[in-house]
Amino acid sequence: MTSDRTPRPPHDGSGSRDEEDEGPISSRLRHPFSTRARQRIFRAELPTEPMPLVDSLRRTPYRDPRRMSMDEEQEVHDSLDLAVRVGELMLRCGAGTRDVESSVAAVAAASGIERLEIDITNQSLLVQCVRESGRPITVLRVVRSSSKDLARLVAVHEFVERLVAGGFDRAQAKKELRLIRRAPRFWPRWTVSVAYGVLAAAVATLLGAGLPAIVAALVSSVLVDRVGIILSRHDLPAFYVSAAGGAIATVFVWGAFALGTTGAYTMTTQDFAYSVAGGIVVLLPGRAMASAVEDAVTGYPVTGAGRLFGVGLTSAGIIVGVAAGLSLTLRVDHGLDLGLVSPTKLSFGEHEAGLWIRLLAGGIGAAASAVSMRTRRRLVLPTAAMGAGGLLVADLLHATGGIGSMTALGLACAAMGFVGRLVALRMGAPALVLVIPAISPLLPGLRIFRGMYELVSGSVVGHGEALATTGVTTLLGASATALAIVTGLVFGDVVAAPFDRRIVRRRRARRR
Numbered sequence: 001m002t003s004d005r006t007p008r009p010p011h012d013g014s015g016s017r018d019e020e021d022e023g024p025i026s027s028r029l030r031h032p033f034s035t036r037a038r039q040r041i042f043r044a045e046l047p048t049e050p051m052p053l054v055d056s057l058r059r060t061p062y063r064d065p066r067r068m069s070m071d072e073e074q075e076v077h078d079s080l081d082l083a084v085r086v087g088e089l090m091l092r093c094g095a096g097t098r099d100v101e102s103s104v105a106a107v108a109a110a111s112g113i114e115r116l117e118i119d120i121t122n123q124s125l126l127v128q129c130v131r132e133s134g135r136p137i138t139v140l141r142v143v144r145s146s147s148k149d150l151a152r153l154v155a156v157h158e159f160v161e162r163l164v165a166g167g168f169d170r171a172q173a174k175k176e177l178r179l180i181r182r183a184p185r186f187w188p189r190w191t192v193s194v195a196y197g198v199l200a201a202a203v204a205t206l207l208g209a210g211l212p213a214i215v216a217a218l219v220s221s222v223l224v225d226r227v228g229i230i231l232s233r234h235d236l237p238a239f240y241v242s243a244a245g246g247a248i249a250t251v252f253v254w255g256a257f258a259l260g261t262t263g264a265y266t267m268t269t270q271d272f273a274y275s276v277a278g279g280i281v282v283l284l285p286g287r288a289m290a291s292a293v294e295d296a297v298t299g300y301p302v303t304g305a306g307r308l309f310g311v312g313l314t315s316a317g318i319i320v321g322v323a324a325g326l327s328l329t330l331r332v333d334h335g336l337d338l339g340l341v342s343p344t345k346l347s348f349g350e351h352e353a354g355l356w357i358r359l360l361a362g363g364i365g366a367a368a369s370a371v372s373m374r375t376r377r378r379l380v381l382p383t384a385a386m387g388a389g390g391l392l393v394a395d396l397l398h399a400t401g402g403i404g405s406m407t408a409l410g411l412a413c414a415a416m417g418f419v420g421r422l423v424a425l426r427m428g429a430p431a432l433v434l435v436i437p438a439i440s441p442l443l444p445g446l447r448i449f450r451g452m453y454e455l456v457s458g459s460v461v462g463h464g465e466a467l468a469t470t471g472v473t474t475l476l477g478a479s480a481t482a483l484a485i486v487t488g489l490v491f492g493d494v495v496a497a498p499f500d501r502r503i504v505r506r507r508r509a510r511r512r
Contacts, residue, residue: 059497061157061425061504062106065164078170079111080127080139085177086156087118087125088141093153096291097300099430100125103160110164122306148287150375150437151186154429161428161507186374189229195371197222200278202365203441204271206391208353209278213271216256217278220249224279238310239317242283246321249279254329273449280322281445284482285314287373287436293486298494319452319475326456355395363388365441373437382423386438390416394442410484413439417492425503431496435489442485444478451475 057063087104095103097120104127108116119126128138159180163173187195200221201214209217224245231241253275260267289311296304353361366387367380375383390412397408420435454471 060102062164065110066166068112083107084139091143096294097303148373150373150433155180193225195368196225198368200282202361203278203281204274206361207274209271209274212265212267213275217275220252221282242317243321246318247325250325277446294490322452359388362391362441366438369437369440410488413488414492417489418496421496444481447478
């Protein structure tokens with residue numbers, strides 16, 4: 001057997017054999033930055049390549065899907081159509097762009113498609129794949145309306161879970177998705193109106209309002225919802241519906257306050273503020289706000305900007321309505337000398353309710369918010385527990401830990417996002433189904449009302465410039481509070497992604 005080793009040259013006597021043998025090694029030791037080392041340190045990055053669908057799902061609940069076989073051209077069209085219809089339904093139910101993209105990618109990957117381009121721009125969904133022949137196949141869907149329907153969102157999540165687990169074929173999947181689209185909504189419409197009222201009453205209770213103010217918040221929110229239904233039937237844009245709701249909530253609560261001055265019951269100026277704040281929280285677009293910030297943070301700037309603009313218009317409508325209602329009521333109040341106009345008589349002290357009352361109110365408010373968004377009945381109690389737990393963490397961090405209120409609120413929401421993802425996936429639901437209703441009692445309704453009061457009442461009492469400056473600062477603080485809440489939720493959800501692998505495997509094993 002011959003050897004392919006190169007024969008060693010004879011020793012010429014110019015140096016010791018040991019020095020000659022150790023020459024290359026000692027040379028590398030003397031010169032650590034050799035050619036090979038420099039190549040490793042200054043190695044250039046590889047060109048960016050499109051990410052395969054399976055790799056794009058590694059941090060989602062749909063990782064490692066079981067793939068179907070794909071032999072015919074028609075199967076490609078059917079798979080794309082199924083994936084796009086799933087994304088369209090999720091956009092209509094208010095899901096974030098990241099969740100929509102991962103669901104579309106999961107359905108396509110499970111159907112046998114290897115490469116897919118997905119483009120989501122606010123209300124449109126464009127999907128394209130290229131066949132082996134090089135011919136592209138493109139499908140476009142446009143979503144022109146949206147609704148609060150968390151139960152249907154849970155059904156879509158379960159559908160995608162079962163599909164990636166290999167639970168059914170294309171024909172069965174198409175039939176199942178059609179049933180989900182045509183299924184009736186959870187909860188009758190009147191329960192949604194009552195839930196809005198209970199949410200407003202819970203927020204007023206959480207702030208420390210008395211019983212008359214709590215009842216006024218409940219009745220005004222139910223009235224605002226019914227009026228909003230009537231206005232929406234006449235195709236009035238959301239901006240004007242929100243403005244009408246803000247004005248009605250303010251004027252109605254002021255009427256209850258004015259009636260209380262006759263001696264029928266006791267309702268302080270502070271109760272007036274708390275009651276209106278509860279009505280503002282009901283009108284705030286919490287779900288859209290969370291989706292917009294999540295899109296902007298997670299790398300979907302165009303969709304995030306579009307949604308943020310919509311949230312800004314809705315919030316501006318609320319502010320305009322509250323300002324109009326305050327402008328009217330404060331002038332009437334000034335003429336009747338009821339004492340509501342003076343800035344020294346209207347206090348905005350926060351957190352005056354006891355801890356246990358706050359926790360109870362937070363839990364009830366979160367549950368009511370879940371019902372108003374039409375979640376499934378089995379998810380109402382976990383949502384209530386999530387809302388009460390978030391309030392408890394925020395209060396403990398602020399009171400015991402000595403952390404600022406806004407920072408404590410952001411950290412509490414981060415904990416809610418972390419726990420909410422794990423609990424929701426264990427229950428077979430996406431994370432936003434639990435966390436979005438749970439943060440409703442935390443939204444800055446009182447700060448918004450306080451800012452509008454300072455802006456409007458200044459022109460009535462004659463100190464417009466000073467109070468207007470304070471009002472603008474207060475409204476900016478309300479925006480910062482809402483941003484802290486939503487960014488905390490998104491951060492907690494992102495951090496929890498690596499820890500849900502075991503939960504996903506267990507659920508997938510049960511579905512097989």
